[in-house]
Structure formats: C-alpha cells, structure tokens
Amino acid sequence: MKIAIALYPEFTALDCIGPYEVLSRIPGVDIEFLSAAGGPVRSDTGALTILTERKLADVPNPDILLVPGGPGDETAAGDPRMLEWLRRAHDTSKWTTSVCTGSLVLGAAGLLEGLEATTHWASYDRLAAYGARPVARRVVRQGKIITAAGVSAGIDMGLELLAEESGVDFAQGVQLAIEYDPQPPFDAGSPSKAPRHVLEMVRSVFETMRPKSSATA
Amino acid sequence: MKIAIALYPEFTALDCIGPYEVLSRIPGVDIEFLSAAGGPVRSDTGALTILTERKLADVPNPDILLVPGGPGDETAAGDPRMLEWLRRAHDTSKWTTSVCTGSLVLGAAGLLEGLEATTHWASYDRLAAYGARPVARRVVRQGKIITAAGVSAGIDMGLELLAEESGVDFAQGVQLAIEYDPQPPFDAGSPSKAPRHVLEMVRSVFETMRPKSSATA
Numbered sequence: 001m002k003i004a005i006a007l008y009p010e011f012t013a014l015d016c017i018g019p020y021e022v023l024s025r026i027p028g029v030d031i032e033f034l035s036a037a038g039g040p041v042r043s044d045t046g047a048l049t050i051l052t053e054r055k056l057a058d059v060p061n062p063d064i065l066l067v068p069g070g071p072g073d074e075t076a077a078g079d080p081r082m083l084e085w086l087r088r089a090h091d092t093s094k095w096t097t098s099v100c101t102g103s104l105v106l107g108a109a110g111l112l113e114g115l116e117a118t119t120h121w122a123s124y125d126r127l128a129a130y131g132a133r134p135v136a137r138r139v140v141r142q143g144k145i146i147t148a149a150g151v152s153a154g155i156d157m158g159l160e161l162l163a164e165e166s167g168v169d170f171a172q173g174v175q176l177a178i179e180y181d182p183q184p185p186f187d188a189g190s191p192s193k194a195p196r197h198v199l200e201m202v203r204s205v206f207e208t209m210r211p212k213s214s215a216t217a
Numbered sequence: 218m219k220i221a222i223a224l225y226p227e228f229t230a231l232d233c234i235g236p237y238e239v240l241s242r243i244p245g246v247d248i249e250f251l252s253a254a255g256g257p258v259r260s261d262t263g264a265l266t267i268l269t270e271r272k273l274a275d276v277p278n279p280d281i282l283l284v285p286g287g288p289g290d291e292t293a294a295g296d297p298r299m300l301e302w303l304r305r306a307h308d309t310s311k312w313t314t315s316v317c318t319g320s321l322v323l324g325a326a327g328l329l330e331g332l333e334a335t336t337h338w339a340s341y342d343r344l345a346a347y348g349a350r351p352v353a354r355r356v357v358r359q360g361k362i363i364t365a366a367g368v369s370a371g372i373d374m375g376l377e378l379l380a381e382e383s384g385v386d387f388a389q390g391v392q393l394a395i396e397y398d399p400q401p402p403f404d405a406g407s408p409s410k411a412p413r414h415v416l417e418m419v420r421s422v423f424e425t426m427r428p429k430s431s432a433t434a
Contacts, residue, residue, distance in 0.1 A: 150396025179367025181406030
C-alpha cells in the first residue's frame with residue numbers, strides 16, 4: 001500500500017498531517033510526502049518546512065493520493081506538473097482524496113466534473129466553478145474520490161478510509177491510540193454553529209484572502 | 218509573542234501540528250520549530266521530515282514553549298541540551314506546554330514535581346515516575362504549565378490557550394476557520410469509550426513499544 005501526499009508551497013499543515021497520522025498506521029504502509037520540484041516545501045504560515053525527498057513524478061502510481069488545501073491551492077491548480085500527475089495517478093489509484101481546498105486542485109485537474117464534493121465552507125463557489133456539486137458535509141465520497149471539509153476534517157476522513165482499508169476494529173484502535181476523543185472548548189466549528197458575529201468576522205477575513213481570479217472563475 | 222516548538226527525533230507529528238495550526242493564527246505571532254541540533258528532524262513514522270532552521274539554544278526565552286510526544290520521548294528526556302533549554306525557557310515563559318508524552322520530557326526536566334499533569338493514557342505510570350500526579354483529563358492546567366492528553370488533544374489545548382491569549386471570539390473564529398467540528402466515525406477515542414477488545418489490542422501494542430527503562434523507572 002503506497003500513499004502519496006502531494007505538497008505545494010503555502011499548503012495548510014493540519015490538512016495533511018491529520019490523515020497522515022491516521023493512515024500511517026496501516027500495517028506495512030509506505031507513506032510519502034512529495035512535491036512537484038522535490039526538496040523543502042514551506043507551509044502557509046511560513047513557519048513550517050517539510051522536506052520532500054522525491055518529486056511527484058517519481059511516484060506515478062500510488063494506491064492512495066491526498067491533496068491538502070491551503071492559500072497556495074490556486075498556485076497548485078495552475079501547476080501543470082501537479083495537474084498531470086493528478087490525472088495520471090487518479091487513473092490507477094484505489095482512492096483519490098483531498099482535504100479542505102485541496103478539492104479545488106482535484107477540480108482543476110478535471111476530476112470532479114459532475115460529482116458531489118466538499119471543501120472549506122468559505123470556498124463552495126470556487127469548487128462549483130470546476131463543475132463539481134458542492135455539498136456541506138464533513139466527508140463526501142463519490143466512487144473512489146473522497147473529499148473532506150476544512151482543515152481538521154481530514155482526521156475524520158482518515159478514520160473512515162482506514163476502516164475501509166483495515167477494518168473497523170483497527171480504525172477504532174488507531175482512534176484510541178491517537179486519543180481522538182475531541183473535546184473542543186467551544187462549539188463553533190461550522191458556519192451553522194458559530195455565533196453570527198464570529199462567522200461574519202471570519203468570512204470577512206477570508207474575503208480579503210481570496211485569490212483575485214476567483215471573482216471571475 | 219514568540220512560540221517555540223521543541224522537536225526531537227521520533228516525535229509524533231500531529232502532537233505539535235494540532236496546536237501549531239491553532240496558535241499560529243495569533244495576530245503578530247512568531248512561531249518556530251526548533252531542535253537540539255537544528256536541521257532536519259524525522260518523525261516517528263520515518264516518513265515525515267520537518268526542517269528546523271535554528272537550534273533550541275538560539276531561542277532561550279520564548280513566551281510559549283511546546284513539547285510534543287512520541288516514541289522518541291525517552292531520547293529527548295535524556296538529552297541535556299533539551300533539558301537545560303526547558304529549565305531555562307520555563308523560568309521566563311508565560312506558558313509551558315506539552316502534548317501526549319511530551320509531558321514526560323517536562324517531567325525529566327524536573328518541571329512537574331508534585332503537580333497534576335496528563336499524558337497519553339498508556340503512559341500515566343511513566344509520568345508518575347517523575348513525581349507528577351497523573352490525571353485522566355484532556356487538558357490539565359497547573360499555573361502556567363498546561364499538559365494535554367494523547368496526540369489529538371493538542372488541538373483542544375491550543376484552542377483553550379488561544380482563548381486565554383486572544384479572547385473567546387477570536388478562538389471561536391479560529392475553530393471555525395479550521396472547521397473543527399469533529400465528527401469521528403466511531404466513539405472509541407478514550408479507554409473508557411473504546412470496545413474492550415480494541416483497548417486490549419492497543420494496550421498490547423503499546424506494551425511492546427515501551428522503552429525498556431520504563432519498567433524500572
């Protein structure tokens with residue numbers, strides 16, 4: 001079982017580290033972080049650098065591929081090395097997955113046309129622009145394509161996929177091993193649950209961060 | 218506001234990436250991954266390498282320090298560079314924090330004597346060996362020391378600390394931004410909730426992984 005996580009500059013770290021932590025426990029799994037150019041890849045905060053030892057092109061046929069989201073999604077969606085790799089890897093993959101705005105990169109590769117998919121709640125319109133049908137669910141599965149909602153949703157997706165691959169007992173064992181018994185101090189993690197003034201505050205921050213092209217996309 | 222995350226070989230990635238993702242959104246924060254020797258640090262799976270640009274000694278006085286857990290905890294707990302840095306940084310820190318078995322490293326530095334603290338559920342006895350009083354709670358606060366339970370608990374700790382630093386509205390905004398509305402497919406994330414046969418399975422795996430010295434610690 002080969003898992004490839006496709007990084008790009010300005011990815012969001014938790015998007016990929018959540019499912020990585022879960023899926024890396026599949027017995028005998030070979031999980032690898034890759035990037036178009038290889039070498040160090042800096043996350044969206046600028047404070048975290050992950051070293052990718054090989055390039056996307058070095059691993060053309062992973063069993064599972066995962067694309068995280070992040071402010072760099074548009075750069076990734078415009079990189080032919082990423083798009084060509086995605087199309088080719090998806091041809092033979094068992095599972096093609098994304099977290100957060102990683103689904104926009106899948107969309108740019110033409111993989112989501114006519115399919116239900118999800119993304120970060122602030123980016124449904126950008127997902128629709130790629131011909132997908134945005135769904136406000138935490139994990140959306142269409143055949144072998146699984147898309148997860150914003151950032152932390154990748155942990156839930158990872159567990160769902162792990163149960164599929166290694167059985168429910170094993171997945172529950174990993175949930176216990178990573179003590180994933182969430183107890184957030186607030187219940188504000190979705191637009192329907194957050195206080196309205198918090199939602200407006202976050203929405204306005206995201207508005208200022210939107211890629212300029214998305215107004216016309 | 219300066220946050221230092223102290224890595225060491227064989228750390229568990231989600232332990233630090235969870236709180237990093239939350240705390241990196243404090244306005245104007247300077248968050249940095251460090252290690253005793255600087256340079257690339259490989260996580261417990263061997264599949265993830267984070268590049269630390271500077272050494273622990275380069276950042277002697279962070280406002281917040283965080284130590285993740287992982288199978289390398291014992292190596293870290295035996296590294297004088299780590300222990301001396303921890304003691305000195307704790308002298309002037311605003312918050313001294315750990316996730317999972319990172320608390321054992323705080324313990325080895327002598328910071329937890331007589332205090333309530335938590336760690337991964339399979340390591341309470343190792344924590345007690347450092348003179349701490351292990352508590353089965355997700356986040357335990359004693360003065361300026363905050364310890365979190367296993368792996369994923371760091372996200373909850375991060376939000377609690379963020380509320381303290383930047384207010385509840387802001388912390389809720391970050392929870393919404395990272396869409397932390399957990400919906401794990403199972404409810405098996407703590408020893409009291411997991412099916413007994415799953416608990417026994419995971420316990421026996423952890424038994425085989427325990428550092429040899431911990432039998433006598």
